[in-house]
Amino acid sequence: WLRFFPAVEHARAAIERGDIGALQVVQADYPDRVYALNPAITGFGADEMPIIAATGRKMRGQPYANDVFSGHGAPPSAAILQYAEQQGIAVITFPSGRFVEETQYVGTKGRITIETPSHHPTALTIRTGRPPRRGTRKDDGQPIMELDASQGWVGDWSETHWNQDRNPSNGPFNQVERFEYPIPTPAPITRGQPAGSRWTGEKLINYKGWTWSGGNQHGFTYQAQAVHRCFDAGLTEMPQFRRAESIRVCEIIDEINRQCAETGF
Structure with missing residues (x-):
């Protein structure tokens, strides 16, 4: 799910x-x-x-x-x-x-x-x-970015995220x-349904209840909705999986x- x-x-x-x-x-x-x-x-x-x-x-x-x-x-x-x-x-x-x-x-x-x-x-x-480009390094045949020992990365890119944290994983x-x-709301009680009982009109049924054993287990809801959409569309296989x-x-x-x-x- x-x-x-x-x-x-x-x-x-x-x-x-x-x-x-x-x-x-x-x-x-x-x-x-x-x-x-x-x-x-x-x-x-x-x-x-x-x-x-x-x-x-x-x-x-x-x-x-x-x-x-x-x-x-x-x-x-x-x-x-x-x-x-x-x-x-x-x-x-x-x-x-x-x-x-x-x-x-x-x-x-x-x-x-x-x-x-x-x-x-x-x-x-x-x-x-990437950040907006400035300068003429590319037109002059130079590398658009260059590592300077004292300034860090310098070049044709505007100083945005790159020079704020020197971290290429964020900078580009x-x-x-x-x-x-x-x-979806409302969230289930105690991540599921508590133990209880219900009357069928003929007899009383007792049940132990159940739990999803974790938070946000609404993938089951999304999956059930997808199943109905697939049935309505005549599909025999889910495109999501x-x-x-x-x-x-x-x-x-x-x-x-x-x-x-x-x-x-």
Whole structure:
């Protein structure tokens, strides 16, 4: 259901539209492999099986499942996915402690940040563009930017973010937009429904209640709405998360688990 959050759909549309240029790097973190790997598939798709290098906690087979490894993995561990055909890299970490829980999509012309908590997000930030150009260095055949020992980066670019913090991760992006997608209201009681009972007209039914075991679990709501839209449109597959993408996530998880089982600690 992660794919159905409006913030994630917005990010995917921006990537496909080319707002940040060609996608080069995806960074994501989450203890559960399914959630953590989803951004890589969102960015690079399912057509290409990446080359994988993984390490971390050694996996143990599940006795009740013929010793098949759990798809959820064993943190802490990490994986680098190389998409050779697309010339892109995904860096995915599966932490066991407190973590940032952000997703970064880094392109040649900008960056998209799915803000924390990125596995059930309510906001994203898109950074694009460069500061306005000034000066004649390019016309004179000189580098448009040059690192000066005393002044830092100098050149044809106006001093905006670049010279304020000397941080290239922020500096190149002159246009910053944040988009908020608040969760639907009212929020469920205690993240679910408390125990109780109801009268059917014939008998009293008692139930234990349930919980979502985490905040912002409204992805289920967004997914249910998408299911109805697909039925109304006569679709047999959800465009937000196709069968091929689901299978590709499983294949990547299997390979990560295999490598961690062989070389992990």
